[in-house]
Amino acid sequence: MDFDFSPEEQKFAEDVEQWLVDNHDPVVMDHHRENFSQLSDTPERRAFMKKLAKQGWLGMSWPKEYGGQEIEGVYEFILTEALARHAAPQIGKGVGIIGKTLIRHGSEKLKKEFLPQILNAEVEFAVGYSEPQAGSDAANMQLKAEPVEGGWLLNGQKMWTTSAHFADWYWVGARTDPDKSKHAGLSLFLIPMDHPGLEVQSLPTVGKDTTNQVFFEDVFVPSDYLVGERGKGFQYISEALDLERFTMFTLSPITNRTQVLVDYTKTATRDEKPIGEEPDTRRLVANIVTDTAVAKALSTRFLCAAKQGGKPPTVQSSQYKLFTTSLSQRVCDEALDITGAAGTIREGQEMAPLLGRFEGAYRATMNETVGGGSSEIQKNIIARRHLGLPKNF
Amino acid sequence: MDLEFTEEQEAIRDMTHALLEEHSSVEVVRIAENDPRGYPDSLWKQMAEAGLVGILVPEEYGGGGLTMIDAALVYEEIGRAMAPVPHFVSGVMSAGLLLEAGSEEQKQSWLPKIASGEAILTPAWLEPGGGYGEAGIQLEAKRDGDAYVLSGTKLHVNYGGVAERLVTLARSDEGVELLLVDPDSPGVTLTHYLSQSGEPHFRVDFDGVRVPESERIGAAGSGWNTYDTVMHRGIILLAAQAIGGAARCLEETVEYTKVRIQFDKPLGAFQALAHYMADASTRIDGGRVLAHEAAWNAAEGRSIARLAPMAKLFACNTYQQSTRMCAQVWGGVAFTIEYDVQMFFRRAKEMQLSWWDTPYLEELVAADVLDD
Numbered sequence: 202m203d204f205d206f207s208p209e210e211q212k213f214a215e216d217v218e219q220w221l222v223d224n225h226d227p228v229v230m231d232h233h234r235e236n237f238s239q240l241s242d243t244p245e246r247r248a249f250m251k252k253l254a255k256q257g258w259l260g261m262s263w264p265k266e267y268g269g270q271e272i273e274g275v276y277e278f279i280l281t282e283a284l285a286r287h288a289a290p291q292i293g294k295g296v297g298i299i300g301k302t303l304i305r306h307g308s309e310k311l312k313k314e315f316l317p318q319i320l321n322a323e324v325e326f327a328v329g330y331s332e333p334q335a336g337s338d339a340a341n342m343q344l345k346a347e348p349v350e351g352g353w354l355l356n357g358q359k360m361w362t363t364s365a366h367f368a369d370w371y372w373v374g375a376r377t378d379p380d381k382s383k384h385a386g387l388s389l390f391l392i393p394m395d396h397p398g399l400e401v402q403s404l405p406t407v408g409k410d411t412t413n414q415v416f417f418e419d420v421f422v423p424s425d426y427l428v429g430e431r432g433k434g435f436q437y438i439s440e441a442l443d444l445e446r447f448t449m450f451t452l453s454p455i456t457n458r459t460q461v462l463v464d465y466t467k468t469a470t471r472d473e474k475p476i477g478e479e480p481d482t483r484r485l486v487a488n489i490v491t492d493t494a495v496a497k498a499l500s501t502r503f504l505c506a507a508k509q510g511g512k513p514p515t516v517q518s519s520q521y522k523l524f525t526t527s528l529s530q531r532v533c534d535e536a537l538d539i540t541g542a543a544g545t546i547r548e549g550q551e552m553a554p555l556l557g558r559f560e561g562a563y564r565a566t567m568n569e570t571v572g573g574g575s576s577e578i579q580k581n582i583i584a585r586r587h588l589g590l591p592k593n594f
Numbered sequence: 595m596d597l598e599f600t601e602e603q604e605a606i607r608d609m610t611h612a613l614l615e616e617h618s619s620v621e622v623v624r625i626a627e628n629d630p631r632g633y634p635d636s637l638w639k640q641m642a643e644a645g646l647v648g649i650l651v652p653e654e655y656g657g658g659g660l661t662m663i664d665a666a667l668v669y670e671e672i673g674r675a676m677a678p679v680p681h682f683v684s685g686v687m688s689a690g691l692l693l694e695a696g697s698e699e700q701k702q703s704w705l706p707k708i709a710s711g712e713a714i715l716t717p718a719w720l721e722p723g724g725g726y727g728e729a730g731i732q733l734e735a736k737r738d739g740d741a742y743v744l745s746g747t748k749l750h751v752n753y754g755g756v757a758e759r760l761v762t763l764a765r766s767d768e769g770v771e772l773l774l775v776d777p778d779s780p781g782v783t784l785t786h787y788l789s790q791s792g793e794p795h796f797r798v799d800f801d802g803v804r805v806p807e808s809e810r811i812g813a814a815g816s817g818w819n820t821y822d823t824v825m826h827r828g829i830i831l832l833a834a835q836a837i838g839g840a841a842r843c844l845e846e847t848v849e850y851t852k853v854r855i856q857f858d859k860p861l862g863a864f865q866a867l868a869h870y871m872a873d874a875s876t877r878i879d880g881g882r883v884l885a886h887e888a889a890w891n892a893a894e895g896r897s898i899a900r901l902a903p904m905a906k907l908f909a910c911n912t913y914q915q916s917t918r919m920c921a922q923v924w925g926g927v928a929f930t931i932e933y934d935v936q937m938f939f940r941r942a943k944e945m946q947l948s949w950w951d952t953p954y955l956e957e958l959v960a961a962d963v964l965d966d
Binding site: 202203204205206207210275463466467477483484486487488490491492494495496498499501502504505508517520523524577579580581583584587588589590591592593594 | 595596597598599600603663848851852859860862863864865868869871872873875876877879880881883884886887890891900901904907908953955956957958959960963964965966
């Protein structure tokens with residue numbers, strides 16, 4: 202048993218930390234963007250990713266033959282948490298979901314085309330799974346992929362595609378085999394985002410940024426841009442989600458916010474008395490700090506299970522996501538309770554406590570218990586795979 | 595970073611599990627409830643022979659000299675089995691106080707007997723109307739020559755009826771003292787009363803009880819610091835115990851929901867219930883790692899000022915909440931004495947209120963976080 206990183210891991214964490222301090226840029230690193238800070242959606246942020254690539258920090262866990270270093274996933278965990286702590290863009294979907302799926306299941310052509318671009322931070326992806334009729338029921342995708350001469354013709358609609366307004370390529374699930382069962386009829390495709398017939402419509406959110414809906418009208422995809430085997434799409438999607446959930450829901454933004462709340466509580470006053478002396482506030486802070494420690498414990502549990510290899514740490518990842526995302530919302534909620542009426546002032550104005558950090562975060566974290574598998578989906582996973590309970594839907 | 599145990603640690607856990615399965619069955623636990631002695635001899639003897647009673651006592655005093663990580667594993671099993679033993683009061687708290695501040699002579703006379711299970715010692719700490727902190731210690735210790743004269747009352751002296759010494763916290767002119775009091779001394783009166791869990795609690799009245807100064811543990815006035823230090827270690831083990839109880843109660847509930855049919859399907863196929871249980875399992879698995887983290891930090895000699903209270907706070911709240919949830923899932927049978935879920939339910943609440951309760955633990959965490 203050891204709750205410390207190894208000396209090598211510790212050294213890496215320190216190097217990354219130093220590098221992020223040296224390369225600090227308020228345009229690139231913005232805590233007020235909350236969970237959208239992970240996106241590389243501006244020229245400055247893409248330039249930052251190129252710098253990360255030059256450091257050799259993209260694809261560290263990939264096999265050497267694809268340009269990786271074959272080092273343990275824990276280094277990517279350390280890097281991702283450090284980037285999130287600084288509100289910098291993260292290594293994201295390319296290195297994770299798309300790169301790793303291509304390495305495991307992709308054709309040589311797709312590997313050759315995309316893996317070097319990912320490692321050099323030359324490509325940004327959007328991931329398209331959700332649809333109007335496929336939210337939590339992700340396997341219910343209806344986007345139609347009909348076989349035609351030399352490829353596929355895609356028609357239909359995607360929802361909640363976060364990066365569609367700036368990405369270069371679209372990683373999309375579509376129904377290739379409508380006669381097969383719901384899960385077996387799906388395949389994955391890669392499509393250039395500027396492809397004729399693709400129309401991206403912005404869907405502004407209550408948080409800080411926009412998500413999108415994407416419409417497909419006779420979008421032709423050549424056969425060799427179907428990823429892996431036809432009909433295995435849902436399997437690939439689930440596999441990648443198990444491994445990548447920790448990159449989608451990092452812990453450090455929550456520990457950051459908890460610390461911001463603690464610092465605020467230490468210094469703010471009400472009726473000329475320090476709020477840090479109010480018994481109710483002390484209880485509240487104690488429980489937030491404690492639950493943040495439990496979230497870290499669940500993260501450690503997930504990390505250690507992943508390190509062991511073998512089965513993907515599905516249960517550990519679901520427990521982590523379930524607990525951490527609801528805590529994330531609670532921290533914002535209770536922080537606003539502590540600030541009182543002043544907490545209602547919209548983010549960004551001088552009048553607001555902490556420039557409205559928690560007002561903004563309160564809105565921005567609303568999607569965390571929904572996206573990436575809602576809390577209810579996580580509970581179903583835990584109930585079935587951890588507790589062995591019968592199927593319940 | 596790894597959460598794996600050594601082979602030796604796993605062997606201790608497995609051995610404890612097997613021993614308690616055999617000697618601390620639910621039937622044994624039920625018989626021990628409300629008994630003023632509070633523990634079966636056979637179980638205590640078995641645990642002592644297996645080296646579990648003296649697990650934290652150094653080898654030079656006849657113990658196992660193991661770490662807090664080993665002890666946390668043992669305590670999770672004690673929690674699972676609801677083992678009715680005076681282990682915490684004697685093997686953890688009393689032994690810990692002696693180790694922390696006792697004289698060599700005190701250690702020599704008591705630690706080997708504690709480790710072998712031959713002697714049971716228990717703290718006499720809480721007082722009527724008093725809190726869990728230093729200010730709660732008001733029992734008077736008046737100097738008279740080379741002795742203290744004790745007057746006052748203690749409550750919640752667990753296993754007081756079988757203790758050879760009461761490690762009594764008392765207030766002298768110098769501060770709080772820890773005194774080894776022979777319960778057979780003139781002026782000591784013990785009264786048994788029932789507790790929610792069935793563990794024996796005693797009220798102890800001290801009426802002019804003379805205790806030689808040589809029975810004081812540590813320097814004059816240093817008692818609370820010693821007690822506070824040992825409590826911080828102790829509550830980590832209680833966190834592990836609470837997790838053990840919660841885990842077993844949940845496991846039994848999960849199994850029940852696989853076989854209990856209502857509306858033509860097993861209860862576990864109802865999402866309303868499955869989601870309760872998924873939530874509970876998440877809290878239990880997280881609380882366990884936090885308890886282990888606290889135990890590991892203690893074993894490494896690092897600060898546990900924040901981790902220890904966080905571990906007990908979260909684990910005991912989880913135990914209380916999850917056993918209430920389990921009772922709800924069991925339905926009507928949960929509140930019959932015949933079914934076991936009520937045994938966990940009662941213990942969970944008692945653990946939450948004992949050895950520092952939720953508000954006290956919250957304040958310990960808050961003080962560590964907020965006060966410079």
